[in-house]
Amino acid sequence: GAVVSQHPSRVICKSGTSVKIECRSLDFQATTMFWYRQFPKKSLMLMATSNEGSKATYEQGVEKDKFLINHASLTLSTLTVTSAHPEDSSFYICSAREDAAGNQPQHFGDGTRLSIL
Amino acid sequence: QQPVQSPQAVILREGEDAVINCSSSKALYSVHWYRQKHGEAPVFLMILLKGGEQKGHEKISASFNEKKQQSSLYLTASQLSYSGTYFCGTEINYGQNFVFGPGTRLSVLP
Numbered sequence A: 001g002a003v004v005s006q007h008p009s010r011v012i013c014k015s016g017t018s019v020k021i022e023c024r025s026l027d028f029q030a031t032t033m034f035w036y037r038q039f040p041k042k043s044l045m046l047m048a049t050s051n052e053g054s055k056a057t058y059e060q061g062v063e064k065d066k067f068l069i070n071h072a073s074l075t076l077s078t079l080t081v082t083s084a085h086p087e088d089s090s091f092y093i094c095s096a097r098e099d100a101a102g103n104q105p106q107h108f109g110d111g112t113r114l115s116i117l
Numbered sequence B: 001q002q003p004v005q006s007p008q009a010v011i012l013r014e015g016e017d018a019v020i021n022c023s024s025s026k027a028l029y030s031v032h033w034y035r036q037k038h039g040e041a042p043v044f045l046m047i048l049l050k051g052g053e054q055k056g057h058e059k060i061s062a063s064f065n066e067k068k069q070q071s072s073l074y075l076t077a078s079q080l081s082y083s084g085t086y087f088c089g090t091e092i093n094y095g096q097n098f099v100f101g102p103g104t105r106l107s108v109l110p
Helices: none
Strands: A004-007 A010-013 A019-025 A032-038 A044-051 A067-073 A076-081 A090-097 A112-116 B004-006 B009-013 B018-023 B030-036 B043-048 B054-056 B060-064 B070-075 B084-091 B104-109
Touching: A004 A090, A010 A019, A019 A032, A019 A090, A019 A112, A032 A067, A032 A076, A044 A067, A076 A090, B004 B084, B009 B018, B018 B084, B018 B104, B030 B060, B030 B070, B043 B054, B043 B060, B070 B084
Parallel strands: A010 A112, B009 B104
Antiparallel strands: A004 A019, A019 A076, A032 A044, A032 A090, A067 A076, A090 A112, B004 B018, B018 B070, B030 B043, B030 B084, B054 B060, B060 B070, B084 B104
16 A cells, blocks of 8 residues: 555656656545655755645745646645756655654655756 | 764675664654665655654664654664665654655665
């Protein structure tokens, strides 16, 4: 159980393109979803936390207009990187948690490797 | 505030033990432990919520000290499959401010 599906797994696109990444909880309802960015050999950096039906809470330094997050249902959250540039190239990974409390684990998707040319 | 993890890296021979520490300057609501293999998603290991708590099984277990500022992950009789980067994640408040530590890279050699 507790499977999170993330698509696409890899994206290569030209500078200026907008890219949408989907994160779905397949067998549970995710009250909270998290979006992370990870650089090579580094830790996961939390970008934003989203609760179903609410606006996402962004971490300091993360541009809201650049990284649009929508959590329209209890099983789907999307991250859209708008007008992507080479510096946005990274590994983006989502996770989902069944409730908002800290006593539930985060279940991770397999990540999306984004390369902007 | 990001928790501190130590050591940064450790190399073991199969069958040896390891301890990975995670500490915070503030009392924590919870500590989570995850393992990530190269190019893969992190995999959940365990959560600790109570001061003085110990949980896990014989091979992989963790503790949370009474002050709830430090947690340790114990890897006993390590196997090749234990190789990866171990992250602790901490929450200071109920459902808020979740932060991953910098990670500890564990390599188990035959």
